[in-house]
Amino acid sequence: MTSMDWMEASSDISLPPSETLVLHLDGFDGPLDLLLDLARAQKVDMARISILSLVDQFLAVIEGARRIRLELAADWLVMAAWLTWLKSRLLVPNAAGDDLEDGEMAAEALATRLRELNVIRTVAAWLAARPVLGQDVFARGVPESHHEYDRSRVIIEAGPFVRAYLEAIRRGTKSSPYTPRALTLWTVQDALRRLADMAGSLPDWTTLEQFLPDHMDSPTERRAALASTLLASLEMARGGTIHLRQDEAFGPILVRQGSAYADRTA
Amino acid sequence: MSENLDPVSPKPKREPDEDSLRLAEALVFASAEPVTPHGLARVLAVDLDAGSVLAALRARYAGRGVELVDAGNGVMFRSAPDLAPRLRKVIESPRRLPRVAMETLSIVAYHQPVTRPEIEHIRGTALSQQTLDSLLELDLIAPKGRRESPGRPTLWGTTPAFLAHFGLKDIRELPRREDLLLGMAPPRLIPEILPADLQAPPDAV
């Protein structure tokens, strides 16, 4: 349905010869649109549309169109089929009263829809005939603004305010430079100092564990201290300050004052 | 405007003077939107009636190249319609709305608030996205909530820009259905075909 050629299709056009109409089918916005144009072409009061003759005309148009172009849009064919049914009901009502009523109600419903569409089309034409802003009448090309925006005030809402406080507190406690985690791991230097201090007072072979600092609460701290002390003891044993001995694999490591220590203190 | 005043003791208003006419002229000229009497009253001295000032201004511009016209519940300046052919030569104007868009707009104006399926039902054909988009883009229609029915379809209605676009003061200025249907049998309500709300008169807006 093109919108370009609505000008031709809109007003009270008299019904063109059917060949021409076939070519114009695309100019109608659906079957109802064509039906309305056919109805208007009856040049009778819209209240007294003859549905029967309308049906005949519509079917003729569709038939003509099909002869030229087989690929007619589905909604046209659906309408054609429905109108064929309607025609049969109106012409040869079945003995059963229901069918008669069916046909009459359907015809009335169709007439109502056509009247409604006719109203709408009249309104559209009425609107289009008015001076339209931007087409027939023009507004000020360069409106001026005398608005002044006062941004001096601030808006503080309780929600964001409270959230800001929470965020500040959270971040502050998380990454505050005033909260260094005390480094309680026993370093090799610590162990060297302690070993050197204590080596002199060693009576005999003593297990390495004896040289660990007191108050090693966590297993991590204890393991770190043990590793550092082992390293320190190896270093001191290399210099001869102490002797190390391990009787069996994974057995306790024993420490004794070395000859170098004795020499130095002698 | 009288709203500004104590209703019990309405002070007599002065006749519009030259100063108030200048002010009203400048305000309406500057504004991109229609200016309401209330908006004018805000800048006028309290002992002046905005309505009278606008009436005097309208009289002053009668017959000129620019006229004061009603739009929505306010007024705006517009070029005189008779100059359109000559102005169009130099002022770029957007393309006219195609018939589909005009009909869709008319349906929305008459049946608002209305859903897209209802519009399609009345026109007997599908409503293209393009048509809807162009009406939305021109700010002629706007969503007006949703219908509380299955699928909750969007309801459409016309905008203040719609009124300004067609120089209408009020949606009620549209031709009455009764006048359009003159000579026709009053449409029998057929609920199976048309939803009841489609039958609502336009002044139900």
Place this chain on the structure above:
Amino acid sequence: MSENLDPVSPKPKREPDEDSLRLAEALVFASAEPVTPHGLARVLAVDLDAGSVLAALRARYAGRGVELVDAGNGVMFRSAPDLAPRLRKVIESPRRLPRVAMETLSIVAYHQPVTRPEIEHIRGTALSQQTLDSLLELDLIAPKGRRESPGRPTLWGTTPAFLAHFGLKDIRELPRREDLLLGMAPPRLIPEILPADLQAPPDAV
């Protein structure tokens, strides 16, 4: 405009008539750009001089609420400058505080009276002078004496304006810290971190 004419044989021009004034008025009104005499000449009858028409239009609008003024090499309508102050409409568009300022303000509110180093301590980062200045300028915080400790740092607290912003009668109407910090692991570290006085509940203010 003379450009349109054969310079050798300039035809004598008519005096501007009402029709040409209407057209010029409408054109200048509706144009988005200043209208040049050349642009006007395109829609005027050839025996009219655009310059004279614009001059006549300018004279007609002299002293009115809207004036014809030069712009570029054309003319446009402008509301009269003397009316600007009366047309001005101040629209309040309050800002939001930046996050840093908001956090600082909240710390002052909850920990007042509080020194700058303490604020920095709590936020875990330095406080810019700019932030402090902006809060001072907005009258949200104010100095509340000095702490009697080395350096005698200034103590900060919130102002009545701060309470007014929230519509609070009293600083105690703020949500309690205990309620806010719910769910946060009771910070074991705080006693070591915060000086004792920072631990005062907000209602100690």
